[in-house]
Amino acid sequence: MTATSRNIGSTLLDVRNITLRFGGVKALTDISLAVREHEICSIIGPNGAGKSSMLNVINGVYHPQEGQITYRGVPRRRMKAHEAARQGIARTFQNIALFKGMSVLDNLMTGRNLMMKTSFIQQALRWGAAEREELEHREKVERIIDFLEIQSVRKTPVGRLPYGLQKRVELGRALAAEPSLLLLDEPMAGMNLEEKEDMCRFVLDVNDEFGTTIVLIEHDMGVVMDISDHVVVLDYGKKIGDGAPGEVRNNPEVIAAYLGTSH
Numbered sequence: 171m172t173a174t175s176r177n178i179g180s181t182l183l184d185v186r187n188i189t190l191r192f193g194g195v196k197a198l199t200d201i202s203l204a205v206r207e208h209e210i211c212s213i214i215g216p217n218g219a220g221k222s223s224m225l226n227v228i229n230g231v232y233h234p235q236e237g238q239i240t241y242r243g244v245p246r247r248r249m250k251a252h253e254a255a256r257q258g259i260a261r262t263f264q265n266i267a268l269f270k271g272m273s274v275l276d277n278l279m280t281g282r283n284l285m286m287k288t289s290f291i292q293q294a295l296r297w298g299a300a301e302r303e304e305l306e307h308r309e310k311v312e313r314i315i316d317f318l319e320i321q322s323v324r325k326t327p328v329g330r331l332p333y334g335l336q337k338r339v340e341l342g343r344a345l346a347a348e349p350s351l352l353l354l355d356e357p358m359a360g361m362n363l364e365e366k367e368d369m370c371r372f373v374l375d376v377n378d379e380f381g382t383t384i385v386l387i388e389h390d391m392g393v394v395m396d397i398s399d400h401v402v403v404l405d406y407g408k409k410i411g412d413g414a415p416g417e418v419r420n421n422p423e424v425i426a427a428y429l430g431t432s433h
């Protein structure tokens with residue numbers, strides 16, 4: 171399916187001239203990029219290129235010293251990570267960040283926390299409104315369990331699942347927040363071929379069925395070239411490539427960075 175046939179829309183996220191420093195280290199230097207509604211955008215680059223820092227800027231964990239982020243046409247002021255979640259930005263992490271002793275179902279329910287309207291006390295006592303609300307959240311979560319084909323492990327503590335399934339549950343928890351922009355930090359890292367293929371399929375299905383815009387960091391070039399509409403390449407905190415997968419693959423500066431001949 172081509173990008174055009176999938177109705178890629180107008181700019182959802184505009185990153186403009188972002189510079190991020192940690193003391194003397196410049197993690198990002200003057201980075202601009204635009205992510206359009208409904209696209210799958212991959213951020214690639216060698217280790218230490220600034221990929222995770224970029225995701226952390228997008229979801230409000232890091233605050234750049236220079237530049238501007240505009241989301242849904244609204245320029246952002248200094249924002250906290252939980253505000254990003256309220257705006258519809260969810261993410262997964264490079265190292266799985268789930269509650270290992272809790273069941274799959276309970277982990278997915280934590281993804282709905284931001285949407286809970288009743289108070290903690292009401293929920294603890296299961297008063298009318300809280301009970302109704304819990305049922306609604308349960309239904310949404312059950313739909314995600316079906317979608318990700320994890321029915322058979324819904325009651326299993328996450329820590330007992332194989333790695334690939336844990337990554338899938340983490341995707342599920344992010345989806346439970348019904349994000350419009352989903353940030354995935356190396357969703358296929360450490361997976362075997364079969365697990366990678368499954369994860370690719372789920373990423374494509376999420377994008378297709380829920381219309382979710384996806385920005386992901388990935389090292390596997392085969393995966394990146396297969397599933398992305400748009401690829402951004404970082405190297406030493408600078409952007410050295412930006413375009414369709416075919417264009418980026420043939421960019422001499424990108425080839426040099428990957429072969430280690432540019433520095």
Ligand SMILES: Nc1ncnc2c1ncn2[C@@H]1O[C@H](COP(=O)(O)OP(=O)(O)OP(=O)(O)O)[C@@H](O)[C@H]1O
Binds near residue numbers: 192197220222224
């Ligand atoms: N919290 C931090 N404090 C200090 N330096 C940091 C911090 N986060 C990132 N950096 C530095 O910023 C640069 C970019 O790091 P970042 O983790 O964003 O790269 P990356 O492309 O995600 O790397 P990898 O592929 O290895 O995960 C590195 O030099 C890193 O040491």
